[in-house]
Amino acid sequence: MDDLKRYLVEEAVEDYAQGRISRRQAMAIVGGLVGAVVGAQLLAGCKRGERGAPPASSDTRPAAQPIVAADDPDIVAGAAQFPGEGATLTGYLTRPRKEGTYPIVLVCHENRGLTAHIEDVTRRVAKAGYVGMAVDLLAREGGTAKHAESEIPALLGNVPPERHVQDFAAGLAHARAQPGVRVDRVGMTGFCFGGGVTWRVAAALADLRAAVPFYGMPIEPDKVGTIQAAVLAIYAEQDDRINQAIPAIEKAMQEHGKTFRKIVYPGTQHAFHNDTRERYVATAAKAAWSETLAWFARYLA
Numbered sequence: 001m002d003d004l005k006r007y008l009v010e011e012a013v014e015d016y017a018q019g020r021i022s023r024r025q026a027m028a029i030v031g032g033l034v035g036a037v038v039g040a041q042l043l044a045g046c047k048r049g050e051r052g053a054p055p056a057s058s059d060t061r062p063a064a065q066p067i068v069a070a071d072d073p074d075i076v077a078g079a080a081q082f083p084g085e086g087a088t089l090t091g092y093l094t095r096p097r098k099e100g101t102y103p104i105v106l107v108c109h110e111n112r113g114l115t116a117h118i119e120d121v122t123r124r125v126a127k128a129g130y131v132g133m134a135v136d137l138l139a140r141e142g143g144t145a146k147h148a149e150s151e152i153p154a155l156l157g158n159v160p161p162e163r164h165v166q167d168f169a170a171g172l173a174h175a176r177a178q179p180g181v182r183v184d185r186v187g188m189t190g191f192c193f194g195g196g197v198t199w200r201v202a203a204a205l206a207d208l209r210a211a212v213p214f215y216g217m218p219i220e221p222d223k224v225g226t227i228q229a230a231v232l233a234i235y236a237e238q239d240d241r242i243n244q245a246i247p248a249i250e251k252a253m254q255e256h257g258k259t260f261r262k263i264v265y266p267g268t269q270h271a272f273h274n275d276t277r278e279r280y281v282a283t284a285a286k287a288a289w290s291e292t293l294a295w296f297a298r299y300l301a
Helices: 003-017 023-034 036-044 116-127 149-157 161-176 193-204 221-226 246-255 282-300
Strands: 075-084 087-096 102-108 131-135 181-191 208-214 230-238 260-269
Touching: 003 023, 003 036, 003 149, 003 161, 003 193, 023 036, 023 149, 075 116, 075 161, 087 116, 087 161, 102 116, 102 161, 102 193, 102 282, 116 131, 116 181, 131 161, 161 181, 161 193, 181 193, 181 282, 193 208, 193 221, 193 230, 208 282, 221 246, 230 246, 230 282, 246 260, 260 282
Parallel strands: 102 131, 102 181, 181 208, 208 230, 230 260
Antiparallel strands: 075 087, 087 131
């Protein structure tokens, strides 16, 4: 089992144990990844917790509207279609409306596919002065919209991570073919599962100059030597499953002389940046996005 697939299994088991999803939902995800028998055994070993009351403060309440609307007058945004390795791929492409030449920022979605939230994040990229390119990693399976949420982790996890890297390489080629693009200035960000993909794209594509993985499972320490990007890793304080990998990747990045910085936001849980979900923390999310844009400004300018 590769590490991204293991990440998806562990995430579903954790969500079930903490009361975020039902046993039926957990079985659909875990069973789809490792089979029904093993899935049942994994869930049987969980101590089921209580979900607790939903957040009530304005700092943790999910947003009712996107932060950057699809019809925002400062940007151009819409669906994209482009050739990939043996398939036609799809995604979401954004750019500032004002004429100019802009760096590229790739955006990788969570384990729920290319959702409206990730489209919003990609529009935020354009609003900040970049060409944003989000790739739907389910394009080969018909696209995110054709699948139930519980089906998506298995579709993402049952293919080799190299396919996701390939598809982002194709998305980058499509973005570079657009007018008014700085083809030599490329960054990437991704969230949860997409944070893990961001690490892997950074290791595979030497053209990546900056990467900001949000609480993503890093690559193995012995694979960091090929990374050329300056990496800003964003973490949540209450995210032990991901945070246990921090010391090893931090040490490896330092030993290989890579540019690396980490920020751990106190009082937050995994996925705190997603303003459509219950673990959203507005103050931390806004601070992390500000740091992300500052990182891109520094290394993509």
